Amino acid sequence: MTSTRARAIxxxxxxxxxxxxxxxxxxxxxxxxxxxxxxxxxxxxxxxDTWHVVLAHVTGNTAGLDPATDQIVWQYxxxxxxxxxxxxxxxxxxxxxxxxxxxxxxxxPYVLGLSSGASLGAxxxxxxxxxxxxxxxxxxxxxLGAMLAIGAVLLLGQQRGRLVPxxxxxxxxxxxxxxxxxxNYLQLRANPNQLREVMFWTLGSVAGATxxxxxxxxxxxxxxxxxxxxxxxxxxxxxxxxxxxxxxxVDVRALRLGLLAVASLLTGVLIANAGGIGxxxxxxxxxxxxxxxxxxxxxxxxxxxxxxxxxxxVDLLSRTADAPNELPLGIFTAAFGAPFFLWLLRRxxxxxxxx
Amino acid sequence: xxxLDIAGLAVDLAGVPVLRDVDLTVExxxxxxxxxxxxxxxxxxxxxxxxxxxxxxxxxxxDGDDVRGLSTRAAAQRTxxxxxxxxGPGGLTVAETVAxxxxxxxxxxxxxxxxxRDAIDDARRTHRHDTVRxxxxxxxRALAQRPRLLVTDEVTxxxxxxxxxxxxxxxxxxxxxxxAVLHELDLAARCCDRIVVLDAGxxxxxxxxxxxxxxxVLHDVFGVHASADRHDDGxxxxxxxxxxxxxxxx
Numbered sequence: 220m221t222s223t224r225a226r227a228i229x230x231x232x233x234x235x236x237x238x239x240x241x242x243x244x245x246x247x248x249x250x251x252x253x254x255x256x257x258x259x260x261x262x263x264x265x266x267x268d269t270w271h272v273v274l275a276h277v278t279g280n281t282a283g284l285d286p287a288t289d290q291i292v293w294q295y296x297x298x299x300x301x302x303x304x305x306x307x308x309x310x311x312x313x314x315x316x317x318x319x320x321x322x323x324x325x326x327x328p329y330v331l332g333l334s335s336g337a338s339l340g341a342x343x344x345x346x347x348x349x350x351x352x353x354x355x356x357x358x359x360x361x362x363l364g365a366m367l368a369i370g371a372v373l374l375l376g377q378q379r380g381r382l383v384p385x386x387x388x389x390x391x392x393x394x395x396x397x398x399x400x401x402x403n404y405l406q407l408r409a410n411p412n413q414l415r416e417v418m419f420w421t422l423g424s425v426a427g428a429t430x431x432x433x434x435x436x437x438x439x440x441x442x443x444x445x446x447x448x449x450x451x452x453x454x455x456x457x458x459x460x461x462x463x464x465x466x467x468x469v470d471v472r473a474l475r476l477g478l479l480a481v482a483s484l485l486t487g488v489l490i491a492n493a494g495g496i497g498x499x500x501x502x503x504x505x506x507x508x509x510x511x512x513x514x515x516x517x518x519x520x521x522x523x524x525x526x527x528x529x530x531x532x533v534d535l536l537s538r539t540a541d542a543p544n545e546l547p548l549g550i551f552t553a554a555f556g557a558p559f560f561l562w563l564l565r566r567x568x569x570x571x572x573x574x
Numbered sequence: 575x576x577x578l579d580i581a582g583l584a585v586d587l588a589g590v591p592v593l594r595d596v597d598l599t600v601e602x603x604x605x606x607x608x609x610x611x612x613x614x615x616x617x618x619x620x621x622x623x624x625x626x627x628x629x630x631x632x633x634x635x636x637d638g639d640d641v642r643g644l645s646t647r648a649a650a651q652r653t654x655x656x657x658x659x660x661x662g663p664g665g666l667t668v669a670e671t672v673a674x675x676x677x678x679x680x681x682x683x684x685x686x687x688x689x690x691r692d693a694i695d696d697a698r699r700t701h702r703h704d705t706v707r708x709x710x711x712x713x714x715r716a717l718a719q720r721p722r723l724l725v726t727d728e729v730t731x732x733x734x735x736x737x738x739x740x741x742x743x744x745x746x747x748x749x750x751x752x753x754a755v756l757h758e759l760d761l762a763a764r765c766c767d768r769i770v771v772l773d774a775g776x777x778x779x780x781x782x783x784x785x786x787x788x789x790x791v792l793h794d795v796f797g798v799h800a801s802a803d804r805h806d807d808g809x810x811x812x813x814x815x816x817x818x819x820x821x822x823x824x
Contacts, residue, residue, distance in 0.1 A: 379588070449682040455666065456677045463657050466624040467719070468650030468678030513665040 238517050245524035252528045253304060256535040257296045261543065264288055273297070294430075302428035303534040303548075304527040305440040306496055307503075309489045311526025312444050313482040314500030315507070315518055319454040320478050321384040327501035328486040331391035331479075334497075335398035336368025337361040337490040341420050342402050346409045357420070358432070362491035368394055369483040373476075382475050422547030423496030425534055436492050443485040444523055450478065451516035458513075497549045499530055502556045509563050529556075575602030576637050576652075576722035576751045578623070583632035585618055585775075592618045593775045596632070600751055600768075607766030607783075608755045611796060614772040616755045617658065620725045623753065625649040636723055650678035654721030656712050658728045658755075671711035672697055675718030693718050700744065713744070724752040730761060763787060763802050763810045771795055783810050793820050 258269045268285075272292040275281045281289070313328040321330075329335075340360035355363070372394050376387030406417055419426075453474055456464045461471045486500075503526040507518045533551045540546060583596040593615045600606045608616050621627045622634050625641050634641045636652050644652075654675070666674075675697065676690045697717035716724060726745065730738040738758075742765040745752055756762040762769060762783075769786035771779040773795045779786040787802040792812075799815035 452674075452677055452680060453682075455670070456674050458666070459671075459674060460657075462621075462626060463655070465626040465646060466650060466653070466655035466657065467674060467715075468647035470646045508665070512667070512670075514670055 236511070238520070241511070241517075242520055242524065245521060245528070249304065249524050249528040249531070252531045252535075253300050256300045256303075256531050257292050259535060259539060260291070260296060262291055264292055268292075298428035298430050298433055299425045299534060300531055301433055302425040302436060302493060303531045305433075305436050306423075306425065306489050306493050307499060307527040307530030308444055308523045309440040309485050310496065310500040310530075311503035311507075311522040312447055312519060313486050315504040315515065315522050316447055316450070316454070316478050316482045317500075318504055319457055319515065320475050320482070321388050322457075323384065323388055324505070325501070326388065327498075328482065328489075329495065329497065329500070330388060330395075331483065332368035332372045332394035332398065333365045333483060333486050334490060334495040335395040335402065336364035336366070337487065338364070338421055338495060339368075339398045339402045339405075340364025341494070342405050342409075342417050345416050345420065346405050346413050348405070358491040361420075361494075362487050364398075365483075365487035365490055368398060369487070373479065381472060382479070384475075387479075419547050420494040422549030423494040423552075424537075424545070424547050425493050426538070426545050428492075432492055436488060439485060439488045443481050446481060447478070447485075448519050448523070450474075451514070451519050454478075454515040454519075493548075495549065496530070496552060498552045498556050499526060502552075502560050503529060506560060506563065575749075577602050578723055578751060578753065579633075579635040579638075580619075580622075581633050581635075583619070583622060583634065584630040585615075585622060585627055586630050587618065587627065591775060593622075593629075596772075596775075596777055598770055598777065598780065600753060602751055603749050604767045605746055605752045605754060605765065607762035607769045608753055608772065609757075609759060609762050609769060610772035610778070615775040616772055617727055619772065620655065620727055620753065620755060623723070623725050624653045624655045647678050650719065652721065653723045653725060654716035654719040656716045656724070656726040656729050658731065668711045668714075669694075669698070672714045672718050675715040678719060693720050700748075713741070717748070721750065724748070724750045725754075726752065727755045728757055729754075731757065759787065759792075759796070759800075759802075759812050763812055787812070 254266060254269055254273070257273070258264050258266050264272075268288055269292050272284060272289055275284055276293055310328050314326070317326045317328060317330065318324055323330075338361070340363055341357045343364075344355065344357045344360045372387060372391045373382065375390035375394070376382055378386060406414065409417060453469055456467045456469050457471065457474065459467065464471050489496075503522050504518065507522045507525065511517045511521055530548070530552070533548055533555065536555075537546045537548050537551050540551075578598070578600040580596060580598040583593055583598075584591070585593040596615075596619065598606075598619075608619065610616050618627060622629050623636075623641065625644065625646055628642075639652075641649050641652075672694055673686075673690075676686070676693060679690070697714040700714060700717055713726075713729065716726075724745070730741055733741060738761060742754075742761060745754065746765060754762075754766065756766075766783060768781060769779070769783050770777060771786055771791055778795050779788070779791045784802055784804065789799075789801045792798055792800045792802070797820045798818045799820055800812055800818060802810055802812050804810050
């Protein structure tokens with residue numbers, strides 16, 4: 220009792236903010252960051268012109284646009300902005316869900332061996348073993364690798380036909396190391412150019428985004444995010460422990476398996492398209508809990524919007540900080556995220572008892 | 575008012591028999607104390623009621639409805655459970671914890687309604703009796719379920735003596751049909767309408783307090799020399815002998 224009260228008092232003031240206004244502000248922030256990101260680059264396009272181009276495409280009335288501006292904003296920058304947003308949204312939401320489902324604050328979208336599986340698939344193709352895996356592209360190989368890894372982890376994480384959170388996490392870590400060993404071996408055989416490509420892939424990048432790939436990515440991200448958002452209340456109940464959650468009407472077994480499957484599919488698609496962007500899926504969920512309280516009905520939508528905005532901003536930095544060179548996203552997600560996260564952790568006294 | 579009828583219940587956990595031939599009836603509005611040594615199957619019996627384990631044989635009927643035919647959610651609409659050492663969902667406020675009790679009454683997309691608000695407010699009013707001591711939000715959460723049947727598993731364990739009495743008083747006052755697993759025989763004898771004694775997965779004795787907690791049962795099941803008596807003030811107390819320990823296995 221005392222600890223519950225202490226926690227309640229220890230929450231940051233934002234905990235009391237009504238969800239509605241917070242969502243509106245965050246959504247507006249996301250749109251604004253995306254527009255700004257589409258403005259900035261080697262050629263800076265004024266915000267108004269960018270807005271004009273986007274609006275024209277959304278309404279389908281593209282006649283009379285300046286072809287050069289249209290090319291830069293819509294063909295070149297918009298795909299990567301959207302892919303960055305999708306990655307931010309998807310990884311953050313998957314992170315929230317996984318942490319709740321395996322009941323482990325250290326869980327992130329990659330903890331279940333997904334990224335190691337994807338890396339192995341991608342690296343195999345990059346170093347020229349594409350023939351071995353059937354001549355598929357990097358993305359497909361990465362996706363297949365991720366799905367095989369998670370499949371193995373979910374099989375190994377069972378005990379008497381039931382997923383046990385601790386076992387799932389441990390199996391994920393073990394499978395991850397195993398696949399990493401194979402990946403490292405392949406890297407030894409790579410030439411410097413291939414190594415650079417491998418590095419970009421493992422640290423994540425949205426530089427190569429095209430409209431062609433976005434249809435699938437956006438459908439998966441929006442679909443699964445919308446689906447996962449419905450489970451906020453159930454995730455809260457799951458936090459009371461498996462037994463109590465059952466008594467509160469939750470089919471724990473089905474819920475855990477279903478949510479793991481959706482979160483894994485979501486993460487797999489993102490990894491396949493943008494590589495292993497680390498730390499977002501760990502940091503954004505905790506950031507949201509620290510600022511808005513642990514109620515998943517608040518945390519999930521806020522994580523989606525803020526996570527999306529964060530990764531769009533990080534992508535902007537990654538291509539302007541050292542222009543005209545591009546830097547991998549993973550460097551920035553950690554370099555900017557970690558200190559901020561640590562500061563917040565220090566400031567907030569409520570961490571310790573619970574997640 | 576709700577009645578509970580359990581008949582011929584048998585449960586195995588991981589291949590090990592835990593309950594056998596358990597028959598048990600709780601009349602509407604009755605507070606039943608479920609007692610027995612550690613490992614006698616008390617918590618497992620409760621688990622069959624809130625549908626966390628599937629019995630090998632036998633039936634659990636709530637107002638005549640077999641829980642086997644109910645979904646987890648439908649079962650939770652009928653039965654509220656307050657479990658032993660239930661972890662508070664990390665960092666939820668008391669209000670949020672209590673609100674979890676409405677979960678069984680919600681689909682994935684339904685929003686909180688007026689009746690949810692009422693149930694939560696009522697539950698918290700009950701809870702306010704003992705804001706500092708007491709069962710924290712867990713009993714209130716179960717009450718927010720608006721359960722027809724309440725099961726509690728050693729909820730008095732970590733409470734100080736006053737809070738224990740308050741807790742049981744509170745549960746009694748609800749008038750909801752209740753099965754309470756209790757460790758302390760004194761508390762069970764004093765507060766419960768009827769007692770069921772479990773021993774190694776079987777019902778060793780059942781009935782009104784004085785009929786169930788006989789010196790023989792106390793000796794054979796609990797291994798102590800003691801007797802339960804109704805005193806002049808109407809309260810049933812357990813009196814332990816000067817040397818309460820019975821010889822092991824005798």
